Amino acid sequence: MSKTILVVDDSASLRQVVGIALKQAGYTVVEAVDGKDALSKLDGRKLNLIISDVNMPNMDGISFVKAAKQLPAYKFTPVIMLTTEAEESKKMEGKAAGVRAWVVKPFQPPILLDAVAKLILP
Amino acid sequence: MDLQEARGTLIEEARELLDAMENALLQVESGGDINDAVNAAFRAAHTIKGSAGLFGLDSIVAFTHTSESVLDRVRAGELLIDDHLVTLLLDCRDYIGQLIDAVESGTEDTDPDPTERASLLDQLNNYLGHPHASMGVAATVQADPLERDGDALNVGNHYWHLSLRFTPDVLRNGMDPLSFLRYLGRLGEIVYIYTLTDSVPAAAEMDAEICYLGFEVEFASEADKATIEGVFDFVRDESTIRILPPRSRVEDYIDLIRNLPESPRRLGEILLACGSITQAELDEILALQAGEAAGQPLGTLLVEQRVVHAPVVAAALSTQKQVQEKKGAEQKFIKVEAGKLDQLITLVGELVIAGAATRLLASRSADLAMLETTAHLGTLVESIRDSALDLRMVQIKEIFDRFPRVVRDVSKELGKKIELHVHGGDAELDKSMVDKLTDPLMHVVRNAIDHGIEMPDEREQVDKPAHGSIWLNAYHESGSIVVEIRDDGRGLNRERIRAKAVERGLINADAQLSDEEIWQLIFEPGFSTAEKVTNLSGRGVGMDVVKRNIQELRGDVELSSKQGHGTTLRIRLPLTLAIIDGFQVMVGESVFVIPLELVVECADLGSHDILHDIVNLRGQPLSFIRLRQLFEMPPPPAGTRESLVVVQYGQARAGLVVDKLLGEVQAVIKPLGQLFRHARVIAGSTILGDGRVALILDIAQLIHHTTHDRTTTLPNPGR
Amino acid sequence: MPLRSENDGPQGTLHIEGEFNIYQADQLKPLLLAELSAMENITVDLAQVEEIDTAGIQLLLMLKQEAARQQKAISFINHSKPVLEVFELCNLGGHFGDPMIFTRP
Known part of the structure; x- marks a missing residue:
């Protein structure tokens, strides 16, 4: 049974590339365009990992993760946040929300795949 | 994908x-x-x-x-x-x-x-300023024990030794230490692993969500230290992760033992079990360690505790309001490649033609059930056609959105102050038209900025606000979309245009022309009244090109202006380029199609008073033209009862006289061949259900032709 | 609930089923302890464990420790594939000391 990853980013091309890379690596991918959309995807389905952008319209990544961690089914779901060096304060906030894994944008797919593999192998 | x-x-x-x-x-x-x-x-x-x-x-x-x-x-x-x-x-x-x-x-x-x-x-x-000087944390100097002086006492171990004590919260943070161990398997081979269960408390005190396990790992790998350390990137800050390269020095093991929570003796046993060190080495280490504990300084460099990257707190951001963006609507849309849509439209066009053929056959067969089915099919095809065409409709906003920048840049360059007012951006039109409308519109707006709006001081002299205004407006009007570009600038100078036209030989010096006719002159090729040629609108691309572009889209341009008060340019375009609802008429053996939305009424010509080419329609005079005459076709057989089709385009009306009215038809517009390249009153052709070709009339041109220029005739379109 | 028990006289069998990880750990801990105290000697059947993580291992360790404290015999049997994988990864077989055989292919 392949592991499922929720990818949350407002950039369609990022979702596409990340999606392709993850699928090729053997994961199942669910996409969401922003925090709000992502929350709607937390419908009880099993997720092994969440990859989320920080800066997004409608609901940013930190608020989304905070909300997700309130849900029993996703309380312990590992999260990789995509961030930039310019978002140190966001990192603090994310840490408070339970985020430990960060991947700095811009990145190329192998970097992200590597980070993912450290948390869950396919 | x-x-x-x-x-x-x-x-x-x-x-x-x-x-x-x-x-x-x-x-x-x-x-x-x-x-x-x-x-x-x-x-x-x-x-x-x-x-x-x-x-x-x-x-x-x-x-x-x-x-x-x-x-x-x-x-x-x-x-x-x-x-x-x-x-x-x-x-x-x-x-x-x-x-x-x-x-x-x-x-x-x-x-x-x-x-x-x-x-x-x-x-x-x-x-x-100095972009990178202030960034980043001071580089961490990680002394690699392997690279240090070789006379120190090294252990004989060939493997990496990893001591892993995770932060108690690691599980709560969604990370499983086991996954890091699994990942290690990608970098090399776990030769031996000792799982420390010492910290698991008695059942009563245990918190099931806290991580109590520790691991001592003997690891064979060609990877470098940074790579191995990288495995624990996400937990390093809070956990105790010690990595000793192969053949590390005894001091490093002492340091390791000193920094781990378990007792030296216990750790010694584990290291021994791991095979990291031999009994002899362990004895020496423990002795040294005991000595140090007794107060004797070790006097050796120890691997520095890892530098914890103090987070650089960015300057406090002003509390950001949650920007409510329309972007959330994105998920309601599917992006489709334009080519796929074009293909769909083409297919729907073929479907319409095939449908018409079927209906024709059905009507010939006089099979009622067949007629009913084909009629139903026809309705469905019509809905499919409408839905398909609707897919290509985009908001004109797509073009309008480019103008704020243009207005800004151009007015800045010219030193003018201009406000842009945009209305009706949600009016829709065919995507392919959007692409072709952009350039003409851009040109018109640049013209308005360049020639229309005056310099601020000039405006103030005539009691106008220093800020000029340009209005962009779009709205639907009887099957067309109208794009209006209005400015409150100086307006067109009638006399100057006239003089220029005379100078260019476009009109005679004594010609009597209405305002409208004067304005039309600026659409003549090569006409330009700007006294100063700027690099904006004086590039030789004149209003004639604008007009031609619009006409290629089966649209037309209308201009009104009042000197001192501004100019309004109206571009009228059909909503779609692909398929239209048409009205079929017949002249001799030829079938013509008139866009249905432009047909006002039909009448029997014989029952009305006619004077030359004016018909008295319920007391109103209406110019008309015989298509037979226009296309130089032979005179009708005696006894033909001619019909009058009244068409309207914009505000103008005219009558078209034909032999026979055939009724409504869906016409899939096909591009015109070379033959009709110069036939301006023909907008396109279409294929009828029986396979014949019908010409689609360009009503705007026809009305113009009827009311202005009646001397020209056109080649017989024939078949 | 992923716990099922059969109490056959002094000898009880506890089946742990499905996911046995951090998500269930907090809830399972008291249940496991309750089962343990209800039984004289306990056999823990791991055949139906589909997933196990550090939290799960810790609960097994806790059971073993607590059984020893209560002077009860405990054995773990029918290790499922995921359990075997983790035991192997952490080299815990010796610690538990139970014979491990592949119960499922």
């Missing part, structure tokens, strides 16, 4: 983001919410950088990074955004656009404009 497709998405997305960035920057200038605008611009640059990075487009990443950094400084309140910076950022936006174009054409390896890039980066860096 493959990466090539994703590249297409990247390009499209980047262009949307660049538009968003432009809008945001213009908003800064127009005095909108600056925080919101700067955030939006930052986000746009940021997302482009992120996406480009995925594709390894380093040139874009590097450049957007610098632009983004400047925006970030603005966001943080460290930099004030002024007109000059807005202009610079707009230029950067344009340059990024060029980089994206290069990606599209596959030439991203060559910089599209190295001079521009260098100049922009120079300016950006000026805003950043």
Whole structure:
């Protein structure tokens, strides 16, 4: 049974590339365009990992993760946040929300795949 | 889906983001919410950088990074955004656009404009001061024990030794230490692992969500230390992760033992069990360790405790309001390649023709059930046609959105003050028209700025506000879309146009012309009244080109102007280019199609009074033209009862006289062949159900022809 | 609930089923302890464990420890594939000291 990853980013091309890379690596991918959309995807389905952008319209990544961690089914779901060096304060906030894994944008797919593999192998 | 497709998405997305960035920057200038605008611009640059990075487009990443950094400084309140910076950022936006174009054409390896890039980066860096000096944490010097002096006492172990004590919260944070161990398997081989269960408390005290396990790992790997350390990147800050390279020094083991929670003896046993050290080595280590514990300084360099990266807290951001963006609507849309839509429309066109053929056959067969089915089929085909055409409809906003920037740039260049008012951006029209309408519209707006709006002082002299205004308006009117460009500038100068036209030999010096006729002169090829040729509208692309472009879209241009008060230009276009509801008429053996929405009424010509080419229609005179005459077809057989079709385009009406009315038809417009290239009253052709070709009449031209120029005849279209 | 028990005189069998990880750990801990105290000697059947993580291992360790404290015999049987994988990864077989055989292919 392949592991499922929720990818949350407002950039369609990022979702596409990340999606392709993850699928090729053997994961199942669910996409969401922003925090709000992502929350709607937390419908009880099993997720092994969440990859989320920080800066997004409608609901940013930190608020989304905070909300997700309130849900029993996703309380312990590992999260990789995509961030930039310019978002140190966001990192603090994310840490408070339970985020430990960060991947700095811009990145190329192998970097992200590597980070993912450290948390869950396919 | 493959990466090539994703590249297409990247390009499209980047262009949307660049538009968003432009809008945001213009908003800064127009005095909108600056925080919101700067955030939006930052986000746009940021997302482009992120996406480009995925594709390894380093040139874009590097450049957007610098632009983004400047925006970030603005966001943080460290930099004030002024007109000059807005202009610079707009230029950067344009340059990024060029980089994206290069990606599209596959030439991203060559910089599209190295001079521009260098100049922009120079300016950006000026805003950043010394860009990189203040960034980053002081480099951590990680002394690698292996590289140190060889006379120290080394253990004989060939493997890496990893001591892992995870933070108690590691599980709660969603990370399972086991996954790191599994990942290690990718870098090498776990030779031996000892799981420390010592810390698991008695059942009563145990918190099931806390991690109590520790691991001592003997690891065979060719990987370097940084790579192995990297495995624990996500937990390193809070956990105790010690990594000893092969053949580490005894001191390093002592240090290890000292820094782990378990007792030295216990650790010694584990290390022994792991095979990290031999009994003899352990004895020595324990002895040394005991000595040190007794107060004797070890006097050796120990691997420094890992530098904890103190997070650099960015300057306090002003509390960002949650920007409510329409972007959330994105999920309701599916992006479809334009080519696929075109293909669909083509197929629907074929379906319409095939449907018409079937209906024709059915009516010949006089089979009632068959007729009923085909009628039903016909209705369905019609709905499919409408839905398919609707898919191609886009909001004219897509064009209008480009104008704030144009107005800004051009007015700045000319030293004019101009406000742009946009209305009706949600009016829809065919996507293919949007693409073709952009250039003419751009030209008209530039003209309005350049020739229409006066300089501020000139305006004040005539008691006008120093700020000129340009209105862009779009609305639907009887099957057409009307785009109106209005300005409150100086208006057209009747006398000057007239003089110019005489000088160019376009009219006779004594010609009596109405205002309307005068205005039409500016659409004549090569006509230009600007006294000063600027680099904006004086490039030789005249209003004639605008008019021709619009006519190619089966539309027309109408102009009204009042000297001193401004000019209004109306572009009227059909809603779609592909399929129309038509009205079929017959002249001799030829079938013509008139766009249905332009047909006002039909009448029997014989029952009305006729004088020359004017018919008295319920007391109103109406000019008419015989299509037979227009197309130089032989006279009708005696006893033909001619019919009159009254058509209206815009405000003008005219009558068309035909032999026979055939009724409504869906006409799939096919491009005209070379033969009719010069037949201006023909808009296109269509294929009828029985396979014959019918010509679609260009009513705008016909009305013009009927009311103005009655001397020309046209070649017989025949078959 | 992923716990099922059969109490056959002094000898009880506890079946742990499905996911046995951090998500269930807090809830399972008291249940496991309750089962343990209800039984004289306990056999823990791991055949139906589909997933196990550090939290799960810790609960097994806790059971073993607590059984020893209560002077009860405990044995773990029918290790499922995921359990075997983790035991192997952490080299815990010796610690538990139970014979491990592949119960499922």
